Amino acid sequence: MPNLILLMLSKDLRRELRSKEVFLSSFLFSLILLCIFYYAATSSSVAFEKLPNTALWICIAFSGTIGLHRTHQAELQNACYKALMMAPRDPGLLFLAKFAANATLLTIMSLLLLPLIALFFNLDLGSNLLKMIPGLVLGIAGFVAIGTLTVVISANTRISDILFPIIHLPLVVPVLIAGVNCTQKAMLGEISWTGIQILCVLNLVFLSLGFMTYAYLLEE
Amino acid sequence: MSFEVHLDKIDKVYGETWALKGVSATIQTGDRITIVGHNGAGKSTLLGLTATLTNPTRGTICYEIDGTVAKDRGQIRRHMSMLSHSPMLYADLTARENLKFFAGLYGVSTDHHGIDSRLEKVGMKAAGDTLFRACSRGMQQRISFARAMLGDPDLLLLDEPFSGLDKKGTERLKNILMTEYRHGWLLVTHDLGQGYEMANRLWIFKHGRLAHNLKKSELDFKEYVSLCEANLPEEVLR
Numbered sequence: 371m372p373n374l375i376l377l378m379l380s381k382d383l384r385r386e387l388r389s390k391e392v393f394l395s396s397f398l399f400s401l402i403l404l405c406i407f408y409y410a411a412t413s414s415s416v417a418f419e420k421l422p423n424t425a426l427w428i429c430i431a432f433s434g435t436i437g438l439h440r441t442h443q444a445e446l447q448n449a450c451y452k453a454l455m456m457a458p459r460d461p462g463l464l465f466l467a468k469f470a471a472n473a474t475l476l477t478i479m480s481l482l483l484l485p486l487i488a489l490f491f492n493l494d495l496g497s498n499l500l501k502m503i504p505g506l507v508l509g510i511a512g513f514v515a516i517g518t519l520t521v522v523i524s525a526n527t528r529i530s531d532i533l534f535p536i537i538h539l540p541l542v543v544p545v546l547i548a549g550v551n552c553t554q555k556a557m558l559g560e561i562s563w564t565g566i567q568i569l570c571v572l573n574l575v576f577l578s579l580g581f582m583t584y585a586y587l588l589e590e
Numbered sequence: 591m592s593f594e595v596h597l598d599k600i601d602k603v604y605g606e607t608w609a610l611k612g613v614s615a616t617i618q619t620g621d622r623i624t625i626v627g628h629n630g631a632g633k634s635t636l637l638g639l640t641a642t643l644t645n646p647t648r649g650t651i652c653y654e655i656d657g658t659v660a661k662d663r664g665q666i667r668r669h670m671s672m673l674s675h676s677p678m679l680y681a682d683l684t685a686r687e688n689l690k691f692f693a694g695l696y697g698v699s700t701d702h703h704g705i706d707s708r709l710e711k712v713g714m715k716a717a718g719d720t721l722f723r724a725c726s727r728g729m730q731q732r733i734s735f736a737r738a739m740l741g742d743p744d745l746l747l748l749d750e751p752f753s754g755l756d757k758k759g760t761e762r763l764k765n766i767l768m769t770e771y772r773h774g775w776l777l778v779t780h781d782l783g784q785g786y787e788m789a790n791r792l793w794i795f796k797h798g799r800l801a802h803n804l805k806k807s808e809l810d811f812k813e814y815v816s817l818c819e820a821n822l823p824e825e826v827l828r
Binding site: 373389444447454456585 | 641642643644645663664665667668670671672674676677678679680681682683687691692694695696697721737
């Protein structure tokens, strides 16, 4: 199992380092979102201190959706997913490996976003950064667990690029609410144990669901 | 090691289109079967079904490993590999990285030299560090062939395996199949001469049906060609 995760992770990271497809599209999109947020906030009377957290999760939600779709497109290109399916491995383990690779990529992107958010919104992250990590990582894990499943469901349709966000975004709402709650409290120096517990349960549910259903979803 | 596949009254329907209709046949250990048929006759669908990539609409496919019926797909897939006109390799990895990844995925132990010797066999050792996307169509097909041969599968599913290859490349891969590879295959091709030469059993598909299932020794090439070109009688099509 760890070997399979490492194998998938090294493959996806190597691919990404070469092509920078996912990173460039997701990160630049996040940057644009941050700019829009900043100018919208400065030209209105919105409470400025609440915006960094909102901006962070909106960036994760939208650029993460783009990123998940791009990584799945790479599997579809050259029909690579057929070679994956032909592997004598439990498809559930393939799901967990793919989930780990996707989650790592999105976590790296989000960690790179944090200093930018701090810069845009004049936020002192230093003291509360460690408190933010559990909520952020668990939130991203839940988001990616659902996305790794829904991207496969939508892939077999002719309108996968439209259908994927339509299916994915409503499903991740509970994860986003819990994630936003966790990181908002962390920015105030507190830890939201309830939020973390909810995220753990959601992760467990969606990872189990993916583990059990991936084989059926992969079949044409 | 014996590996047999039994197809029993297989139907495959996409929407309202019948891709396969009542196909029954057995692939025995070491059978080298050539499948021919016009476009849309159901050849590639049959390969996909045999590869466990998709399920039949009706009918059953039974896999027997050493005389025992196998149900576990992981166990079944260990004995098969597929090569089609899509290379099934990652564009942003090098040829060597691609083979290393799939060797790991398929549980084939290969060190650096093992990968190199496989690339050398298909004449691609020099291109080992070239990005797959930068390789020509023919080079990609050779590397893809090396991937398909990784686990020394008991049954190779070959869908137009020589597409994009020049004459030298085709001869090279054909030579590996005919002389070094010891197991069986299902070969889908439009080249009747090549298909006849490489087979010990011939399947002719027409309109989703297995119209003829013959031993090569039962007919010469001319008879084979005329069978391939003949239309199915109206009463069969109905």
